[in-house]
Amino acid sequence: GAVVSQHPSWVICKSGTSVKIECRSLDFQATTMFWYRQFPKQSLMLMATSNEGSKATYEQGVEKDKFLINHASLTLSTLTVTSAHPEDSSFYICSARDPGTSDYEQYFGPGTRLTVT
Amino acid sequence: GQNIDQPTEMTATEGAIVQINCTYQTSGFNGLFWYQQHAGEAPTFLSYSVLDGLEEKGRFSSFLSRSKGYSFLLLKELQMKDSASYLCAVVDSSYKLIFGSGTRLLVRP
Numbered sequence: 001g002a003v004v005s006q007h008p009s010w011v012i013c014k015s016g017t018s019v020k021i022e023c024r025s026l027d028f029q030a031t032t033m034f035w036y037r038q039f040p041k042q043s044l045m046l047m048a049t050s051n052e053g054s055k056a057t058y059e060q061g062v063e064k065d066k067f068l069i070n071h072a073s074l075t076l077s078t079l080t081v082t083s084a085h086p087e088d089s090s091f092y093i094c095s096a097r098d099p100g101t102s103d104y105e106q107y108f109g110p111g112t113r114l115t116v117t
Numbered sequence: 118g119q120n121i122d123q124p125t126e127m128t129a130t131e132g133a134i135v136q137i138n139c140t141y142q143t144s145g146f147n148g149l150f151w152y153q154q155h156a157g158e159a160p161t162f163l164s165y166s167v168l169d170g171l172e173e174k175g176r177f178s179s180f181l182s183r184s185k186g187y188s189f190l191l192l193k194e195l196q197m198k199d200s201a202s203y204l205c206a207v208v209d210s211s212y213k214l215i216f217g218s219g220t221r222l223l224v225r226p
Contacts, residue, residue, distance in 0.1 A: 034214070044204070093160075104208045104212065106214060108159040109159060113157070
């Protein structure tokens with residue numbers, strides 16, 4: 001159980017375009033999902049916390065107008081990178097918390113590799 | 118502020134034992150996770166500790182001392198497939214996961 005999927009697994013886009021990444025909890029309802037970004041040889045940095053039915057909470061330094069997060073259902077959160085630039089190229093990972101099993105553990109999706117040319 | 122320190126890189130020999138240390142200073146503490154991450158993949162769960170002491174799980178063991186803000190991950194009988202990054206992460210007072218920079222472990226034959 002506790003499987004999280006992401007789509008797409010990789011995407012290449014041109015500078016100035018927008019890209020949407022989906023994160024789904026497949027076998028549980030996730031009231032809270034998290035979005036992380038990871039640059040090469042670095043650790044995961046939390047971008048925002050996504051709560052179902054409410055606005056996302058962004059970490060300091062993360063532009064909410066550039067990284068749009070929508071958590072419209074208990075199994076789906078989306079991250080849209082708007083007007084992407086080459087410096088947005090990164091590995092984006094989502095995670096979800098299953099309130100039925102743990103207050104703390106997060107289940108990670110497989111990640112999305114974004115390359116902006 | 119939040120601060121989690123781990124060594125950047127470690128090298129060990131196949132069959133040996135390696136200990137990866139993690140020290141932390143965070144706003145609150147609700148447990149500590151260790152994850153393994155292979156390049157280009159998502160982290161996979163290794164252990165979760167919220168009480169002091171040593172927990173053994175097969176070849177992997179984890180230790181926690183809350184009073185010292187210290188944890189380590191012990192890997193025994195190293196295998197080539199253990200070459201990966203190992204991430205220490207603390208659950209802070211707002212239940213966020215704060216990650217350390219990760220330790221890249223290289224296992225040599």
